[in-house]
Amino acid sequence: MTGSLSIAARAAYILRDNSTGHITKAAPTLYPHQWSWDAAFNAIGLATTDLPRARLELDSLFAGQWRNGLLPHIVFDPTADGYWPGPAQWECAAHSEEAPSLPATSGIIDPPVHAIAVDRILAVAARADGEEYSRTLEWAAGIYPKLLAWHRFLARDRADKETGLMTLFHGWESGTDNSPRWDAPYAGVEVGPGLPRYERKDKVHVSDAAQRPTDREYDRYLWLVEEAKRASYDAGLLRQTGSFQVGDVLFTAIFACASDLLAALAARLSKRADAAELKDYAAQARAAVFCHVDEASGLAADVDLRSGKWLTTETIAGFAPLIAGGMPLTLRRRLVSLLLGERWAGHPSFRYALPPSTSPCSAAYNPACYWRGPVWPVFTWLLTWALVRSGEYDTAAALRSASLEQLGDETFAEYYHPVTGAPLGSLNQSWTAAVALDWLLDEE
Numbered sequence: 404m405t406g407s408l409s410i411a412a413r414a415a416y417i418l419r420d421n422s423t424g425h426i427t428k429a430a431p432t433l434y435p436h437q438w439s440w441d442a443a444f445n446a447i448g449l450a451t452t453d454l455p456r457a458r459l460e461l462d463s464l465f466a467g468q469w470r471n472g473l474l475p476h477i478v479f480d481p482t483a484d485g486y487w488p489g490p491a492q493w494e495c496a497a498h499s500e501e502a503p504s505l506p507a508t509s510g511i512i513d514p515p516v517h518a519i520a521v522d523r524i525l526a527v528a529a530r531a532d533g534e535e536y537s538r539t540l541e542w543a544a545g546i547y548p549k550l551l552a553w554h555r556f557l558a559r560d561r562a563d564k565e566t567g568l569m570t571l572f573h574g575w576e577s578g579t580d581n582s583p584r585w586d587a588p589y590a591g592v593e594v595g596p597g598l599p600r601y602e603r604k605d606k607v608h609v610s611d612a613a614q615r616p617t618d619r620e621y622d623r624y625l626w627l628v629e630e631a632k633r634a635s636y637d638a639g640l641l642r643q644t645g646s647f648q649v650g651d652v653l654f655t656a657i658f659a660c661a662s663d664l665l666a667a668l669a670a671r672l673s674k675r676a677d678a679a680e681l682k683d684y685a686a687q688a689r690a691a692v693f694c695h696v697d698e699a700s701g702l703a704a705d706v707d708l709r710s711g712k713w714l715t716t717e718t719i720a721g722f723a724p725l726i727a728g729g730m731p732l733t734l735r736r737r738l739v740s741l742l743l744g745e746r747w748a749g750h751p752s753f754r755y756a757l758p759p760s761t762s763p764c765s766a767a768y769n770p771a772c773y774w775r776g777p778v779w780p781v782f783t784w785l786l787t788w789a790l791v792r793s794g795e796y797d798t799a800a801a802l803r804s805a806s807l808e809q810l811g812d813e814t815f816a817e818y819y820h821p822v823t824g825a826p827l828g829s830l831n832q833s834w835t836a837a838v839a840l841d842w843l844l845d846e847e
């Protein structure tokens with residue numbers, strides 16, 4: 404088999420192997436449940452080989468949606484074990500009337516990439532036969548109200564009144580858990596006396612525990628779960644009591660472009676008032692991202708909402724304006740050249756010209772640890788998707804081809820060492836396989 408064919412075959416096999424039939428485990432052993440933003444990327448990959456299965460992936464995820472529209476970051480598979488904290492720690496239905504009793508879910512959220520997935524699935528379906536396309540259109544109309552409820556929840560409960568940025572109460576909500584972007588706000592989290600004793604299960608699933616967050620970081624992660632429970636998973640209460648409150652530029656940028664796509668779907672379904680409402684969400688979110696660009700670095704900065712301070716560590720989240728789209732050409736050109744330059748993908752020590760999760764020029768850079776330096780293929784995909792959308796085709800093509808070269812090792816790792824190119828974290832990670840399939844679709 405040639406390189407691309409072999410990558411595609413192996414990637415499709417991984418997605419099938421990680422499937423329980425109705426959900427795709429984020430990873431075979433490290434993450435044996437359905438994660439919210441993983442499910443969206445996985446659905447994008449599944450669409451390339453099996454449209455009904457792609458649709459089912461998102462339907463299964465939305466089965467865990469709460470009454471208030473919150474889409475939880477994990478929907479638990481009752482038959483799986485080996486991940487901690489599980490349903491017995493989250494106890495969502497016991498603490499919030501908004502949570503369903505089944506399926507069991509977590510009580511925090513993930514970045515809202517789901518409308519991007521629906522849009523991408525529709526685009527792939529348009530290439531399929533007419534009947535499959537009609538079924539996908541019908542499905543999109545069916546899932547639309549759930550997406551709308553999710554976006555309304557975010558606009559209502561999470562848009563920060565001062566900054567316009569989306570508020571997160573846990574670093575996990577950003578999807579970039581131990582990124583140094585959160586070091587300062589986490590430093591202010593005092594672990595209280597009520598933290599139950601626990602035993603981590605994640606470290607046994609990686610070749611070296613140093614690739615995962617530290618125990619000290621985990622104490623804080625678990626303490627924030629306790630805080631959320633004590634606040635009945637209510638954003639209003641968490642704004643008063645939460646010891647971690649950040650305005651996330653990347654989450655906000657994703658919300659902006661996803662709201663645009665959902666507005667387009669609303670218009671297609673002749674829901675004019677919804678479309679106007681969603682366009683408004685997109686415009687406000689995009690403006691909030693652009694208002695937080697740090698002139699000195701050119702990158703967007705998160706905000707510690709408790710202190711009001713901008714968080715300017717050079718992490719990949721700083722490229723949020725590229726993802727939000729619709730930015731002035733000068734800012735876009737500046738960001739693209741930064742992305743390809745020596746502070747990022749073009750660093751001379753790198754094996755492949757791919758952007759790492761933290762700049763090698765930052766004091767916080769650690770090339771082997773999780774979100775503190777490694778390259779995450781799923782993030783590269785998000786960038787290539789956004790670059791194509793804003794007409795930066797050459798840059799998107801360069802990143803896609805470097806990433807496929809890396810994925811030629813067929814380990815489909817969660818993340819990779821930028822210098823050695825070694826696979827790190829979980830192997831056979833679903834979303835890595837999924838984005839490879841989507842990239843390879845364009846080769847047809």
Ligand code: 9WN
Pocket residue numbers: 429430434438440441476575578579580605
């Ligand atoms: C906590 C599943 C998830 C991803 C996140 C990634 C990691 C979980 C963990 O795995 O987070 O949610 O236990 O480390 O950081 O982005 O969704 O792949």
